[in-house]
Amino acid sequence: MARSVSAIAHAKVNLHLGVGPLREDGYHELVTVFQSLSLHDELTLTEVDGEGPVASLDAHGNPEVPEDDRNLAWRAVEKLSAWHRDNGGDALPAVAIDLLKGIPTAGGMAGGSADAAATLRAYNALLPVAAPEEVLWRIAAELGSDVPFTLVGETQLGTGRGENLTPMLSTGTYHWALAFAKEGLSTPAVFGKLDQMERTPHLDTAELAAALRSGDVHQVARLITNDMQAAALSLRPQLRRTIEAGERAGALRGIVSGSGPTCAFLCEDAETAAEVAGELGLYGKATTATGPARGAYVKESK
Ligand code: C5P
Numbered sequence: 466m467a468r469s470v471s472a473i474a475h476a477k478v479n480l481h482l483g484v485g486p487l488r489e490d491g492y493h494e495l496v497t498v499f500q501s502l503s504l505h506d507e508l509t510l511t512e513v514d515g516e517g518p519v520a521s522l523d524a525h526g527n528p529e530v531p532e533d534d535r536n537l538a539w540r541a542v543e544k545l546s547a548w549h550r551d552n553g554g555d556a557l558p559a560v561a562i563d564l565l566k567g568i569p570t571a572g573g574m575a576g577g578s579a580d581a582a583a584t585l586r587a588y589n590a591l592l593p594v595a596a597p598e599e600v601l602w603r604i605a606a607e608l609g610s611d612v613p614f615t616l617v618g619e620t621q622l623g624t625g626r627g628e629n630l631t632p633m634l635s636t637g638t639y640h641w642a643l644a645f646a647k648e649g650l651s652t653p654a655v656f657g658k659l660d661q662m663e664r665t666p667h668l669d670t671a672e673l674a675a676a677l678r679s680g681d682v683h684q685v686a687r688l689i690t691n692d693m694q695a696a697a698l699s700l701r702p703q704l705r706r707t708i709e710a711g712e713r714a715g716a717l718r719g720i721v722s723g724s725g726p727t728c729a730f731l732c733e734d735a736e737t738a739a740e741v742a743g744e745l746g747l748y749g750k751a752t753t754a755t756g757p758a759r760g761a762y763v764k765e766s767k
Pocket of ligand 1: 493
């Protein structure tokens with residue numbers, strides 16, 4: 466019988482996103498605090514007849530999700546199967562990838578990156594000899610700056626282009642309301658806009674680290690920082706109204722998530738988050754989520 470493996474890909478929010486100078490390789494030096502969220506995608510890889518390593522990718526008609534090698538999940542399989550082959554492994558059956566999106570596409574929540582991370586875990590479970598964690602880690606960093614974080618999840622300090630991770634102590638559960646935009650924003654476009662703006666980078670996370678250790682949601686809300694927000698608001702001015710609406714509805718603090726355009730609202734408790742999401746839902750799609758959540762993991766192997 467054809468084997469199949471399902472894996473879960475969790476979204477992220479940046480509690481701190483400090484953007485330093487543009488490097489020669491085209492990336493910006495970051496100091497960021499990632500928190501993974503319960504919001505997730507689900508991927509299933511099934512062995513099929515046909516040409517591999519990926520025979521097909523089905524995103525169920527979601528027009529914003531590429532169903533070819535532009536999709537990071539597709540590239541994740543290619544890279545891990547190349548590692549398997551380079552290490553003397555036998556030819557493997559092709560896989561069909563089924564992708565159920567819960568995370569908005571181009572939404573600033575690392576949805577594509579998380580899909581790649583979950584695909585690495587799922588495909589690794591299909592290999593006769595699994596690749597060690599450091600191989601998954603290296604491939605993740607090659608695939609994109611946020612992929613290593615989505616592989617491990619929880620709360621992490623990210624430096625470099627975001628791929629160097631250090632676990633951070635965090636206590637308690639954080640309750641979020643999320644407002645999705647109809648149209649995504651391109652991450653390079655938001656970085657590009659930021660480079661044209663006069664600004665001082667925020668690269669110190671010490672106070673936030675202390676607030677997370679103590680689990681003080683009010684302090685965390687006060688300390689949330691996103692250097693990309695000004696650029697995202699400049700490209701999408703209407704997000705300012707979304708943030709105001711969420712804060713008026715009772716959120717402690719509303720921010721643009723990563724490069725946007727999703728807006729994330731930290732709330733005091735689950736009840737408030739549901740109320741805020743309900744209010745934001747009058748204007749567009751909104752939901753609730755909790756964090757921290759775990760990294761990408763295999764849910765089921767058949
Ligand atoms: O690493 P990833 O492919 O996800 O990055 C997408 C784009 O975002 C990069 O090509 C770059 O333009 C921008 N980026 C950046 N600095 C980072 C991460 C991403 O400028 N630290």
